[in-house]
Amino acid sequence: MHVVGSLNRGGAETVSLDICRAVPADEAHQTFVTLAGWTGSLADDFRATGAAVEQCPVSPRGFFAYRIWRRLRALRPDVVVAHVSLAGAVVLLAARLCGVPVRVSRMWSEGDGMPDSPPRRLQRALLRWLLARTATDVLGVTLASLRFAGDRPTDPRYRVLYNTVDTRRIxxxxxxxxxxxxxxxxxxxxxxxxxxxxxxxxxxxxxxxxxxxxxxxxxxxxxxxxxxxxxxxxxxxxxxxxxxxxxxxxxxxxxxxxxxxxxxxxxxxxxxxxxxxxxxxxxxxxxxxxxxxxxxxxxxxxxxxxxxxxxxxxxxxxxxxxxxxxxxxxxxxxxxxxxxxASPFTLDTAVRQWRALWRVDRTSAEEHRSPVPHQEKTA
CATH class of the missing domain: 3.40.50.2000 (Glycogen Phosphorylase B;)
Structure with missing residues (x-):
């Protein structure tokens, strides 16, 4: 189960769609739950891969945690991937309470674009604290995005998994x-x-x-x-x-x-x-x-x-x-x-890493840790 803002065209959505096309639905069934109140222009493309697309609007915010918990109880996923920056900590808390064994935060940006006010800094600090207690894996697309999730260089859960591209599209x-x-x-x-x-x-x-x-x-x-x-x-x-x-x-x-x-x-x-x-x-x-x-x-x-x-x-x-x-x-x-x-930024590399992370392939425990460690800068 992926939790996303929407499935409108963008870098994160394109990468996710490439992976959906590369991993057959009979090996890993993927459900995308959108929070924006709409699904997005790429929803039909995701469905064409065999993925499911559902909505769980974040508004009204006061009841969101309960609603996402109910959605998790209904879907009973083996893996939850939150693609919504630090706010994903709330999703992963619900996933932990539901007993989901693999809970991933995918950090797509080096910031959230919000003003750096005292209330916002406090909110970020609380979400980082919660993320550290609910995620089994925190994966940044770069070191800069990973650091936004919280600077934890000795924590093996915090790692870099670079974006990739399906060169066949180009x-x-x-x-x-x-x-x-x-x-x-x-x-x-x-x-x-x-x-x-x-x-x-x-x-x-x-x-x-x-x-x-x-x-x-x-x-x-x-x-x-x-x-x-x-x-x-x-x-x-x-x-x-x-x-x-x-x-x-x-x-x-x-x-x-x-x-x-x-x-x-x-x-x-x-x-x-x-x-x-x-x-x-x-x-x-x-x-x-x-x-x-x-x-x-x-x-x-x-x-x-x-x-x-x-x-x-x-x-x-x-x-x-x-x-x-x-x-x-x-x-x-x-x-x-x-x-x-010839680089590690091709789709085949990402598919191997995500399959290991989702435990679709169970042949190598080491592959589950294949993304780049926090302290390294090479793929």
Whole structure:
């Protein structure tokens, strides 16, 4: 049983869907329980894998613990995975009271995006205390996200299990066909972005970077895809929808086509975990320019093709870095593809680790501890 906010398109949801497709339902039946009050745009995709999708809205909050306890009593799962940051401690408490033997907290981000007020700090401290007493495993997508769950370097339950990507979803993109698909010329640099409209994603900064890029190369294009509309971009530039040098693609399924069309991917987020789109871009041979976040500093030593530029450096510095990486030659792009395919960030690695964690494979007790120990930085 997975407890999630919703199944709208995003990095965590895409990774979970990849794993659902890779692990047959007759080996591990997965049920996704959403808390948002709706299931999400990917719910049918999850159901198509054989997974079940149900709702247990978090509101009204005063009765949520009782309602999730009743849902657990009804489903009687062998494993519960909470994907809802520190709030997952409440879910895992209910799971412990129901006798669920494997209780996993999956930490997807290095923060929660909430103000750092005294009441919020107290709440986080209480949830971390509860998490340490209810979880059998606390798995961060990076060390930075793991530390947000509580800095417990000697506790073997607290470990890193990196995000992965199903490279088969990305492979085979044809640049010329993709450029035609998105109505982009072949002879101009295309700066790309793939991600939902949310404050922490800082998509408005893309408008400034594109303006700065055009000062250096007037032909530079911007291609933005992701769910949630474009109000954040229009707030930065009300005329952006009419700009012929900007393509607003909206929510797309054709990730391979989109990545084949761009020369460089931009990630100006204020906070992240381990963004799946980073791995998707590198699997497609697309270099990435990203904000200098703790979780991404960790990734610099583990993947090729990632360049970090702090937001404080300004849009012009980002534009120069983006245009420079956009000029990456074909041989170097092929190296990025091969390096990612040979890395531990591929789906097969994740499937082995999750199967061991869920105890689908019971042949090796050591495999249950296969995610990276807290103190290490390599996969």
């Amino acid at each position: 492979a085979g993109g044809d640049r010329e066909a993709a450029r035609r698909r998105w109505n982009l010329p072949n002879d101009v640099p295309v700066l790309g972005y793939l991600g939902r409209a949310a404050p922490e994603k800082n998509r408005a900064f893309l408008v400034d970077v594109h303006r700065a890029a055009r000062r250096h190369d007037p032909g530079a294009r911007l291609l933005v895809a992701g769910p949630g509309g474009a109000d954040d971009l229009r707030a930065a530039d009300p005329a952006i929808g009419a700009d012929p040098r900007v393509t607003l693609a909206g929510e797309v399924d054709e990730i391979g086509s989109l990545l084949a069309a761009v020369d460089v991917l931009l990630l100006p987020s204020h906070r992240e975990g381990l963004p799946g789109v980073l791995l998707e871009a590198l699997a497609a041979g697309v270099p990435v320019v990203a904000n200098d976040l703790p979780c991404l500093r960790e990734m610099v030593g583990l993947v090729d093709g990632l360049t970090l530029v702090p937001l404080a450096a300004g849009a012009d510095a980002w534009a120069r870095a983006a245009l420079d990486r956009a000029g990456t030659d074909a041989a170097s792009r092929d190296h990025l593809r091969r390096a990612l395919n």
